[in-house]
Amino acid sequence: MKEIKAVIVGFGNIGKAFLRVLMEKSSFLENKLEKKVKIIAICEADGSLVNEAGISLKEALSRDIKRLNYWKENKNAVSLIQELDLDILFEFTPGNIESGEPGYTHIREALSNGINVITSNKAPLALKFSELMNLAKRNGVKLKYEATVGGAIPIINLRDTYLFGEEIIELYGILNGTTNYILSKMTSELLSLDSALKEAQELGIAEANASYDIDGIDTAAKVAILANSLLGKRVSIKDINICGIRDITLEAIELAKKHGYVIKLIGDCKKLEVAPKLIPKWSPLNVSGTLNAITLETDIAKKITLVGYGAGPRETCSAILADLIDVLRDL
Amino acid sequence: MKEIKAVIVGFGNIGKAFLRVLMEKSSFLENKLEKKVKIIAICEADGSLVNEAGISLKEALSRDIKRLNYWKENKNAVSLIQELDLDILFEFTPGNIESGEPGYTHIREALSNGINVITSNKAPLALKFSELMNLAKRNGVKLKYEATVGGAIPIINLRDTYLFGEEIIELYGILNGTTNYILSKMTSELLSLDSALKEAQELGIAEANASYDIDGIDTAAKVAILANSLLGKRVSIKDINICGIRDITLEAIELAKKHGYVIKLIGDCKKLEVAPKLIPKWSPLNVSGTLNAITLETDIAKKITLVGYGAGPRETCSAILADLIDVLRDL
Numbered sequence: 034m035k036e037i038k039a040v041i042v043g044f045g046n047i048g049k050a051f052l053r054v055l056m057e058k059s060s061f062l063e064n065k066l067e068k069k070v071k072i073i074a075i076c077e078a079d080g081s082l083v084n085e086a087g088i089s090l091k092e093a094l095s096r097d098i099k100r101l102n103y104w105k106e107n108k109n110a111v112s113l114i115q116e117l118d119l120d121i122l123f124e125f126t127p128g129n130i131e132s133g134e135p136g137y138t139h140i141r142e143a144l145s146n147g148i149n150v151i152t153s154n155k156a157p158l159a160l161k162f163s164e165l166m167n168l169a170k171r172n173g174v175k176l177k178y179e180a181t182v183g184g185a186i187p188i189i190n191l192r193d194t195y196l197f198g199e200e201i202i203e204l205y206g207i208l209n210g211t212t213n214y215i216l217s218k219m220t221s222e223l224l225s226l227d228s229a230l231k232e233a234q235e236l237g238i239a240e241a242n243a244s245y246d247i248d249g250i251d252t253a254a255k256v257a258i259l260a261n262s263l264l265g266k267r268v269s270i271k272d273i274n275i276c277g278i279r280d281i282t283l284e285a286i287e288l289a290k291k292h293g294y295v296i297k298l299i300g301d302c303k304k305l306e307v308a309p310k311l312i313p314k315w316s317p318l319n320v321s322g323t324l325n326a327i328t329l330e331t332d333i334a335k336k337i338t339l340v341g342y343g344a345g346p347r348e349t350c351s352a353i354l355a356d357l358i359d360v361l362r363d364l
Numbered sequence: 365m366k367e368i369k370a371v372i373v374g375f376g377n378i379g380k381a382f383l384r385v386l387m388e389k390s391s392f393l394e395n396k397l398e399k400k401v402k403i404i405a406i407c408e409a410d411g412s413l414v415n416e417a418g419i420s421l422k423e424a425l426s427r428d429i430k431r432l433n434y435w436k437e438n439k440n441a442v443s444l445i446q447e448l449d450l451d452i453l454f455e456f457t458p459g460n461i462e463s464g465e466p467g468y469t470h471i472r473e474a475l476s477n478g479i480n481v482i483t484s485n486k487a488p489l490a491l492k493f494s495e496l497m498n499l500a501k502r503n504g505v506k507l508k509y510e511a512t513v514g515g516a517i518p519i520i521n522l523r524d525t526y527l528f529g530e531e532i533i534e535l536y537g538i539l540n541g542t543t544n545y546i547l548s549k550m551t552s553e554l555l556s557l558d559s560a561l562k563e564a565q566e567l568g569i570a571e572a573n574a575s576y577d578i579d580g581i582d583t584a585a586k587v588a589i590l591a592n593s594l595l596g597k598r599v600s601i602k603d604i605n606i607c608g609i610r611d612i613t614l615e616a617i618e619l620a621k622k623h624g625y626v627i628k629l630i631g632d633c634k635k636l637e638v639a640p641k642l643i644p645k646w647s648p649l650n651v652s653g654t655l656n657a658i659t660l661e662t663d664i665a666k667k668i669t670l671v672g673y674g675a676g677p678r679e680t681c682s683a684i685l686a687d688l689i690d691v692l693r694d695l
Contacts, residue, residue: 054664058529065528185665187526194525195518197396198389198685221646315552315652317671324648333385334516334682340648340669351665354529 034067037364038119040074042110042139043126044098047153047180048075050346051123051353052090058354068361073117076110078126078135083108085117110139119148120364123353128156130250130270137161144168144176149364151356153180153349159254159270162261175363177356178262182255183208183325185348186341190355192263196331201263203330204302208255210323210343211239211246212278212298216309217321219286220295226281238323248277249298249307256300256307263329264302276308295319365398368695369450371405373441373470374457378484378511379406380425381677382454382684387421389685399692404448407441409466414439416448441466445473451695452480454684459487461581461601468492475499475507480695482687484511484680490585490601493592506694508687509593513586514539514656516679517672521686523594527662532594534661535633539586541654541674542570542577543609543629547640548652550617551626557612569654579608580629580638587631587638594660595633607639626650 041048055070063069071087075098082088084103098104114122122143128136136154143150145168152158157165158178169176179189183206207213211233218229230247233239245251253273260266278298289296289311297318299310312318317338320326325343330336342348372379386401394400402418406429413419415434429435445453453474459467467485474481476499483489488496489509500507510520514537538544542564549560561578564570576582584604591597609629620627620642628649630641643649648669651657656674661667673679 057663061529185668187522187668190526191518194690195521195686197689198392199682317648317651317655317657320648321646326648331682332388333678333685335673335676335679337516337518338671340671342666345666347664348666351530351662354664355526358528359525 034063034069035364037068037070037121037361038073038117039070039121039123040076040110040113040117040119041072041123041125042076043124043154044075044077045125045127046346047349047353048123048125049094050350051125052094054347054350054354056090062358062361066358066361068364070121070357070361073119074113076113080104080106081108081110081113083113110135111142114139114142114146114148119143119146121149121151121357121360124150124152124154126154128154130156130159130245130254133157133160140165140176141168144172144174147172147174149174149177149360151177151353151360153353155181155251155254155258158261159257162258162269163267175360177360178258179356180349180352182258183327183339184341184343184345185351186325186327186339186343187352187355188259188327188339189262190359196329199331199333201329201331204259204263204327205299206318206327207297207320207325208300208327208343209246209252209298210325211243212252213321213325214238214323215247216278216281216286216296216298219281219283220290221321223283223287225283226278247279249275252298252300252307256302256305259300260302260305266305268305272305274306274308278309281309365394365400366695368399368401368452368692369404369448370401370452370454371407371441371444371448371450372403372454372456373407374455374485375406375408375429376456376458377677378680379454379456381681382456383421383425385678385681385685393689393692397689397692399695401452401688401692404450405444407444411435411437412439412441412444414444441470442473445470445477445479450474450477450479452482452688452691455481455483455485457485459485461487461490461576461585464488464491471496471507472499475503475505478503478505480505480508480691482508482684482691484684486512486582486585486589489592490588493589493600494598506691508691509589510687511680511683513589514658514670515672515674515676516682517656517658517670517674518683518686519590519658519670520593521690527660530662530664532660532662535590535594535658536630537649537658537669538628538651538656539631539658539674540577540583540629541656542574543583544652544656545569545654546578547609547612547617547627547629550612550614551621552652554614554618556614557609578610580606583629583631583638587633587636590631591633591636597636599636603636605637605639609640612640
């Protein structure tokens with residue numbers, strides 16, 4: 034049984050959900066891959082929980098980690114990356130879409146130190162995709178980011194497996210669950226955008242500051258990542274033309290409906306564009322609620338559409354677990 | 365550049381489409397995987413085209429292979445499998461769902477001789493899944509069958525990659541494009557089943573003898589394969605309860621529609637059942653035309669739905685190419 038040493042940076046909803054999944058799956062991973070993942074640090078913005086003998090996942094989940102014995106005030110992720118002998122860094126901090134920080138620094142530091150990175154953090158990749166991928170390559174490690182796009186939908190890893198031999202011609206879809214929820218509500222219940230948004234906020238589907246979703250920025254970050262990853266384009270979020278759903282009126286929704294269409298916020302990775310589009314009612318992209326849906330057009334499979342939950346901490350862990358397994362197989 | 369020697373058994377629509385795809389992708393495979401796939405025989409029921417120096421794919425596609433120089437009357441696949449030094453057998457014959465023949469014999473013979481098998485032939489796997497998989501394992505070779513279910517939809521290979529760490533709890537979907545086309549037409553144009561079937565036959569979507577599709581047998585074969593492959597059940601098509609769409613009336617379709625439902629022929633791999641079911645209009649499974657759609661419910665990703673073309677020679681080659689790449693990586 035090989036012991037794999039890992040650090041988690043960012044202990045919010047995703048970090049916590051991932052610890053739970055790791056507890057559930059640890060004996061499976063031990064049996065199938067003969068690898069034991071040992072979490073030796075969990076880093077927050079103001080300090081870190083550090084125990085080189087391995088942190089008790091149960092304890093970290095059941096109590097405030099800042100009150101645990103091994104909590105070190107002001108100990109930050111960067112210094113731990115440099116000091117500890119690590120195999121994997123899990124980067125789960127929320128990313129600033131202007132600077133990519135603090136994730137960008139964490140990821141760069143880890144890769145430079147020969148540490149594999151698995152992240153759910155869109156910002157660093159939406160800004161600096163090729164720089165970070167090249168850094169990983171030069172250091173002989175992996176940078177895995179399935180969780181940054183489409184939550185539980187297997188899209189990034191498909192490129193190296195099922196779609197390896199295919200030429201991807203078009204790639205577009207619904208990449209943000211919040212806006213899809215709002216548009217679906219407007220369509221099915223004829224709510225105004227403001228009422229649908231308010232409902233989404235009350236349900237915790239939308240943030241108090243909903244601009245990141247509503248104005249298409251979250252979708253654009255995912256478009257940038259997919260365009261790099263699946264279409265081989267060398268672009269950043271700054272190259273994406275973005276139009277959100279703020280100006281979609283109920284009249285537009287009703288008119289679309291009358292003609293057999295629905296309005297969806299579509300990210301188009303070929304055109305590098307985010308904009309509301311008319312989608313035929315019968316299209317596989319016409320999924321409602323918080324679902325995401327991605328259509329690939331290729332030279333051989335022609336059209337494949339993948340539908341799943343684009344957010345939710347546990348669903349996102351599906352992507353993180355797939356990335357972890359891929360990394361463990363090589364360690 | 366390693367040379368990989370392969371034989372194609374069954375040279376109908378899929379065999380021909382695959383040769384075309386192989387021509388298109390051969391330099392890609394040589395560049396990326398450093399493997400050159402050389403087809404040294406193409407077998408039909410009444411003879412084989414054999415050239416150990418490599419068959420010209422262009423020639424085999426542009427002329428009747430029985431008129432080519434290397435055609436050997438009465439030379440059959442089984443004797444070639446025994447005589448030739450082969451790496452891969454492509455089994456593309458149409459399978460008899462009662463006996464699994466002739467594919468069953470071809471696959472068994474190849475695996476026993478240490479030859480990897482890639483097949484689009486459902487019958488042998490729907491009947492003898494574990495026997496054949498065990499035979500492959502014992503002989504240290506692969507038996508790949510992505511093309512047997514859902515055409516271009518990446519479902520089988522997902523088990524070993526993206527879904528490796530997940531527990532699949534439910535697995536069901538629309539697995540037959542012909543019946544989906546008929547039901548879609550009945551729903552959208554209020555055609556009777558007979559008229560919709562006739563239209564499908566005129567368009568070449570349904571066979572003259574449509575029983576295999578309409579009566580749910582094709583769907584049941586796929587249910588058996590998925591149940592073995594993704595749910596670990598040890599069953600054959602004989603264990604599946606089958607009810608086709610023959611008795612679906614326009615009245616039933618209209619009544620369903622009135623209540624916000626559509627009727628779809630659903631294969632359920634957990635319940636081992638094929639039957640027409642009411643599907644909510646907003647469900648991702650509500651796809652129309654010849655599309656297939658498969659929903660997986662898992663412990664972490666929760667619900668993923670994959671939509672794509674379930675048939676069509678070129679689309680099916682998407683699955684065959686993915687299997688080929690997987691086999692080539694290990695050779």
